[in-house]
Amino acid sequence: VPDGTPTWEEVARDHGRFLYGVAYRLVGNDADAQDLVQEALVRVRRGLETYTPGSLEGWLARIVTNVFLDEKRRRRRRPSVPVDDLERVGGSRGVHAPAPEDASEELSSELQRALAGLPEDFRVAVVLCDVVGLSYDEISVSQGIPVGTVRSRIHRGRRLLREALS
Amino acid sequence: VSRRDLPDDALSAYLDGECDAEERTRIEARLADDAQWRAELDGIRTVRDALRALSWPEPPTGFVAGPAGEVGGEVVAIDARRTRTRRARRARSVAAVGVAASIAVAFAVATPSSSNDVAPQLATMSDQHASANAASADPISSLAPVGVPVTFSGP
Numbered sequence A: 001v002p003d004g005t006p007t008w009e010e011v012a013r014d015h016g017r018f019l020y021g022v023a024y025r026l027v028g029n030d031a032d033a034q035d036l037v038q039e040a041l042v043r044v045r046r047g048l049e050t051y052t053p054g055s056l057e058g059w060l061a062r063i064v065t066n067v068f069l070d071e072k073r074r075r076r077r078r079p080s081v082p083v084d085d086l087e088r089v090g091g092s093r094g095v096h097a098p099a100p101e102d103a104s105e106e107l108s109s110e111l112q113r114a115l116a117g118l119p120e121d122f123r124v125a126v127v128l129c130d131v132v133g134l135s136y137d138e139i140s141v142s143q144g145i146p147v148g149t150v151r152s153r154i155h156r157g158r159r160l161l162r163e164a165l166s
Numbered sequence B: 001v002s003r004r005d006l007p008d009d010a011l012s013a014y015l016d017g018e019c020d021a022e023e024r025t026r027i028e029a030r031l032a033d034d035a036q037w038r039a040e041l042d043g044i045r046t047v048r049d050a051l052r053a054l055s056w057p058e059p060p061t062g063f064v065a066g067p068a069g070e071v072g073g074e075v076v077a078i079d080a081r082r083t084r085t086r087r088a089r090r091a092r093s094v095a096a097v098g099v100a101a102s103i104a105v106a107f108a109v110a111t112p113s114s115s116n117d118v119a120p121q122l123a124t125m126s127d128q129h130a131s132a133n134a135a136s137a138d139p140i141s142s143l144a145p146v147g148v149p150v151t152f153s154g155p
Helices: A008-027 A030-050 A056-077 A083-089 A103-116 A120-132 A136-143 A147-165 B010-015 B021-033 B035-053 B086-098 B122-134 B139-143
Strands: B068-071 B074-077
Touching: A008 A030, A008 A056, A008 A103, A008 A120, A030 A056, A056 A120, A056 A136, A103 A120, A103 A147, A103 B035, A120 A136, A120 A147, A120 B035, A136 A147, A147 B010, A147 B035, B010 B021, B010 B035, B021 B035
Parallel strands: none
Antiparallel strands: B068 B074
C-alpha cells in the first residue's frame, strides 16, 4: 500500500459523514443511505489495496455512486416492488426526512424529493456536481463517460428539477 | 457557427465555469438578445444555487459504519442493526465465527473531526444481533457481539 493511503478505519472515521451525505442525496432516505454507506465501505476496503493517493473524496464519491447505480440495476433485474413505486415514495422504506419546520427546511425537503425523482444517471451527475462539488472532468473520469455527456446530464437534471419545483 | 447552434446545456456549463473563452463569448452574445435564454439561465441558476445551499445531511446519532468482516477471503458488509434477508443473516452468522478483521466505527456526529476516542455501540449491536437471530434459533447469537472495538489514535 503506497504512502498516503488511508486505512479503512480512517476512511470510515474521517469520511463516513461525507459518504453518508452523498448517499442520502442519492437515495433520499436515511435507511437506504446507511445501507449504501455500508456497501461502499466494503468496496473501499477492497479498493484501498489498489488506491492511488489523490482526491480521496472524489474516489469515495465514485464508489458510493457506483454502489447506488449497481443497486438500481439489480432492482430492475429482480424487482420485488416496481421501481417506479420506489421512486415515488423516495426509497424502499419510505422517506425519512423529518417534517419541515420552516421555509428553508421545506424547500430542502421538496428539493430532495425532486432529486429522488430524477432518472438516476441525471441524479448522479447533479449530485456529483452540485453536492460533492466535482468538476465536469472529474465526473467524467469518475463515471467513465465523455465530458459532453456529463454536461448534458447535469443540465437536463437541473431542468427537470426546476420543472418539478415550479 | 451561428449563436443559435449553441446547445441548451451550454447554459449549465456557462454557470459552472466549464466553457472555454470562445464558447463563453458566444453564449454571452446570445444571452444579450434572447430573453427566453436568459429566463432559462435564471431558472437553472435558481435550482443550482438551491442545491448548493442545501445543508449536508447528517447521519443519525450512533450510526455505526461497518462492521465489515471476511468470509472465505471475501469482504462482506455486516449490518448488525437490521435483519433483512436470510442470506444476510447467514453471512453474519458465518462472519461472527470467521471474522478476521471486524471493526465497528461510531461517528462522533457532533464533532467529527475533533473526537478521537470512538466508543462503538457494542451493547446495542450485541442486543440487536442477539434479538435478530433469536427468532431463527441461530446458535451463533450467543457469540455476539460481531464487532471488535477499536480505539483510534489521533491524526
